[in-house]
Amino acid sequence: MTSPDNTTTSPETLRALEEVYAAVKRVRRDLRPSDRIVQDLEIDSLATLEILLGLEERFQVSLVDNVRAAGVTTVGDLVALLDELRAGRPS
Template identity: 50%
Template structure:
């Protein structure tokens, strides 16, 4: 029989400790005979906005060409580079192709946050001053 923890008092089997300003480590939580192990979750904040349709379409074309995506494969804003078969080197090459096509320079920290076509298009619009 499943037990619900909602509305129940929880007791900590071990102390809760702050490991730094961004995370809290929970070693374990106990409710009756149930024992939960909570894993620390990194805190991440991202500011997002939708990229222009034209930018997304252009990025899709570049990604298709760069990855030699088979004809008929759907590539859209939500497409993840990894789902299209890209490894880290392919992603670097995609970013280089985008830099050349849009005449922009993408910093390494920004490039590492690009996982989807939409991510790339939004970054391009931002770097080109296209955000509204």
């Protein structure tokens, strides 16, 4: 799967994000790489923190303390960052 900025996103990571999103927001939704996290998904700062912590626990990576996480604006950006962290590439 390729996001609008031509980065490849992992379907496995996207599904995991959908599951964490559903647990936090209490609503199931198919997420697209182009979805904007704040505007389209209506995620506030508390929900953002809960989602990041859920993803950290699931994938054993550090997102909350990651400088790049602050610049994530779309689902595709977040999935790409997670994939990089999971692969052990420097962020």
